[in-house]
Amino acid sequence: MMQMQSLNRFRRFFRYSWLALLVLLLSGCHFDMYNQPSIRTYEPSSFFEDGRGSRPNVEGAVAVNAAFYDEYFLTGLVDGVPGDELPLELTRELLERGQAQYNIWCAVCHGHAGYGVSVIAQRGGIVPANFHQQRLRDASLGHFFNIMTVGVYRGDPEQDGFRSMYSYASRISAEDRWAIAAYIRALQLSQNATIDDVPQDRRGNLGNN
Amino acid sequence: MGQIFPRNANLFVRVSIFAGLLGATTLILLIAVFFRSNAYRQVNVAIEQPVPYSHQLHVDVLGIDCRYCHVSVEQSYFANIPATETCMTCHSQIKTESPDLAPVRASYASGDPVLWEKVNRVPDFVYFNHSIHVNKGVGCSTCHGRVDQMPVVWQTQAFFMGFCLDCHRNPENYVRPLEEVYNMEYVHPANQRELGAQLVAQYGIMPPDQLTNCWTCHR
Numbered sequence: 001m002m003q004m005q006s007l008n009r010f011r012r013f014f015r016y017s018w019l020a021l022l023v024l025l026l027s028g029c030h031f032d033m034y035n036q037p038s039i040r041t042y043e044p045s046s047f048f049e050d051g052r053g054s055r056p057n058v059e060g061a062v063a064v065n066a067a068f069y070d071e072y073f074l075t076g077l078v079d080g081v082p083g084d085e086l087p088l089e090l091t092r093e094l095l096e097r098g099q100a101q102y103n104i105w106c107a108v109c110h111g112h113a114g115y116g117v118s119v120i121a122q123r124g125g126i127v128p129a130n131f132h133q134q135r136l137r138d139a140s141l142g143h144f145f146n147i148m149t150v151g152v153y154r155g156d157p158e159q160d161g162f163r164s165m166y167s168y169a170s171r172i173s174a175e176d177r178w179a180i181a182a183y184i185r186a187l188q189l190s191q192n193a194t195i196d197d198v199p200q201d202r203r204g205n206l207g208n209n
Numbered sequence: 210m211g212q213i214f215p216r217n218a219n220l221f222v223r224v225s226i227f228a229g230l231l232g233a234t235t236l237i238l239l240i241a242v243f244f245r246s247n248a249y250r251q252v253n254v255a256i257e258q259p260v261p262y263s264h265q266l267h268v269d270v271l272g273i274d275c276r277y278c279h280v281s282v283e284q285s286y287f288a289n290i291p292a293t294e295t296c297m298t299c300h301s302q303i304k305t306e307s308p309d310l311a312p313v314r315a316s317y318a319s320g321d322p323v324l325w326e327k328v329n330r331v332p333d334f335v336y337f338n339h340s341i342h343v344n345k346g347v348g349c350s351t352c353h354g355r356v357d358q359m360p361v362v363w364q365t366q367a368f369f370m371g372f373c374l375d376c377h378r379n380p381e382n383y384v385r386p387l388e389e390v391y392n393m394e395y396v397h398p399a400n401q402r403e404l405g406a407q408l409v410a411q412y413g414i415m416p417p418d419q420l421t422n423c424w425t426c427h428r
Contacts, residue, residue, distance in 0.1 A: 036333040125303040166298040
C-alpha cells in the first residue's frame with residue numbers, strides 16, 4: 001500500500017514536470033543578444049572614467065596614411081609660403097570630385113559660384129570671402145589648400161580676435177581638399193572667361209546648351 | 210461527507226481548460242504584437258534632444274547637404290553624429306547668445322560631448338552598413354523618410370527583418386541614380402522597375418540569393 005502511494009506520487013511528478021520545462025524555456029527569453037556587452041560606436045561605457053566608449057585620439061597619434069604624404073601635400077606650403085603646384089594629376093574626374101565636394105562643404109557659405117552670396121551669408125553674422133576678388137585670383141593654389149587646412153583667424157587674439165572660418169582638415173581628406181582647390185581655380189577662370197578661351201572647333205556649341 | 214461542488218461544476222472545469230488555453234494564446238499574441246507595435250518601437254515618436262536642433266531649418270531652409278554633418282556616411286558603416294566643432298563652424302558667429310545653443314557652447318569649451326539621444330537602431334546581432342547602401346543608390350529617404358521636413362528626428366518605420374529583406378529580394382524596386390541619393394524629394398519614376406534593373410546591373414548589385422543570406426546581416 002505504501003509502495004503504491006509513492007509510485008503514484010512519482011507518476012504525478014512526471015505528469016506535471018513539463019510545466020517546469022516550460023518555465024525553464026521562458027528563462028531563455030532575455031535581451032542580452034539585443035544589447036551585447038561589446039561597445040558600438042558612441043555607446044557609453046562605465047569602463048572608462050569619462051564614460052565615453054569611443055576614445056579620443058592619444059596625443060601625438062599619427063594617422064595610418066599620413067606617412068605616405070610629403071609636407072607639401074598635407075599643408076600646401078613650401079617653406080611657409082603657399083606653393084602653386086597641384087600634387088595630383090589634373091583630370092576631369094578630379095575636377096568633378098572637386099565640384100561635388102565644393103558643393104557640400106564650401107557652397108553653404110561661399111555660394112555655388114563662389115561670390116560669397118548664400119543663404120547663410122544672408123542671415124548675417126558670417127561674411128564669407130568672395131573668390132573672384134583680385135587678391136584671391138592672384139593667390140596661389142596652395143593658399144586655398146592651406147586655408148581649408150588651418151582655417152582663417154581674423155583680428156588680434158588679444159582684442160576680440162576670432163576664428164572666422166574653421167579648419168576643415170578633420171572633415172575633408174587631403175586629396176579632396178586638393179580637388180576643391182583645383183575646382184576653385186576653375187571657378188575663378190570660368191567667371192572671367194573670354195571667347196579666346198574656347199577652342200575654335202567648340203565655339204559653335206556656345207549658347208545652345 | 211456531502212458534496213462540496215454541485216454537479217454543474219464539471220462544466221466549469223471543462224470550460225476553464227479551454228478558457229485557460231485561449232487566454233495563454235492571447236497573452237502570447239498580445240506580447241508579440243506589443244513588441245512589434247509602433248508604440249514599443251517608438252515609430253513616429255519625436256525624441257527629445259538636449260539641443261532643439263532642427264533638420265527642417267538646417268537642411269530645407271539653409272540647404273546644407275547631409276554629408277556636411279554626417280561626414281562618414283559614405284565611407285563607413287556608421288553615419289556619424291556631427292562633432293561639436295561642426296556646429297561651432299557656424300554658431301561661433303551665428304546666434305552666439307542663443308540659450309538653445311548653450312549645451313553646444315559648453316561642450317565646445319569643456320570637450321565633453323553633447324549627449325544626443327539615439328533615434329534609429331537595430332539590435333546588436335544585426336550588422337548594418339551605411340556606405341554600401343549609399344554608394345549603390347539607396348537614398349536616405351527610403352529608410353529615414355523626409356528628414357528635411359522634421360523639426361525633431363523620428364523613426365518613420367521600424368527596421369524589422371522583413372523591411373530589409375523586402376528590398377534585398379527586389380533591389381530594383383528601390384535603387385535610384387547615385388546623384389539622387391541625397392535628394393530628399395526624390396520620387397521613383399513610373400518606369401522604376403526597368404530603370405532599377407538597369408541600375409542594378411550598372412552598379413553590380415549582388416543577386417538576391419546572396420543578399421538574403423543570413424550571414425549578410427547576422428555576422
